Amino acid sequence: MNELTSAINQHLATEFQAGPTDLALSIWLREKDLAGFSAYMPAKSQEERDHAARMIACLADSGEQVELPTIEAPERSWPSVQTLFDQVYDKGKGFTASINHLYAIAETVGERSATARLLLDQPFLEGTALTHVKGGLSGARAA
Ligand SMILES: [Fe+2]
Numbered sequence: 001m002n003e004l005t006s007a008i009n010q011h012l013a014t015e016f017q018a019g020p021t022d023l024a025l026s027i028w029l030r031e032k033d034l035a036g037f038s039a040y041m042p043a044k045s046q047e048e049r050d051h052a053a054r055m056i057a058c059l060a061d062s063g064e065q066v067e068l069p070t071i072e073a074p075e076r077s078w079p080s081v082q083t084l085f086d087q088v089y090d091k092g093k094g095f096t097a098s099i100n101h102l103y104a105i106a107e108t109v110g111e112r113s114a115t116a117r118l119l120l121d122q123p124f125l126e127g128t129a130l131t132h133v134k135g136g137l138s139g140a141r142a143a
Contacts, residue, residue, distance in 0.1 A: 004105045004114060005064040011098045012055040013069035018048035018091065024074035025084060034081065044088075058117045 001009075026041035059066045078084040106114040 009067040015052035021074040
């Protein structure tokens with residue numbers, strides 16, 4: 001397996017794990033009677049599954065091996081809403097760094113078609129929308 005295929009498969013594993021994790025976040029928020037925040041997370045979960053599907057298509061359409069990962073049971077409780085969204089925000093930053101790593105490998109090995117597909121299929125900053133949530137929570141707490 002070449003370096004780019006291996007890196008895409010590693011990223012695929014994180015996308016697979018993110019879907020159930022976002023559902024767990026949604027459940028915890030609902031249990032805390034935070035229905036608005038809770039309602040936001042299933043869409044994030046679906047988004048991660050969509051990202052995983054696009055990674056699979058990118059690999060399979062290129063004749064590369066797809067490794068389906070094992071999914072761990074997600075965390076089920078957090079000390080606070082702020083902690084939860086800090087974790088979600090950090091996860092988004094990690095995804096962005098991982099995607100940037102994939103671009104770098106694709107460019108290094110001259111796989112422009114992979115770069116183009118990854119650019120089209122992934123947001124540049126997965127945590128962008130969460131920046132506003134995180135900022136809003138921090139502002140609310142400071143007020
Ligand atoms: Fe993602």
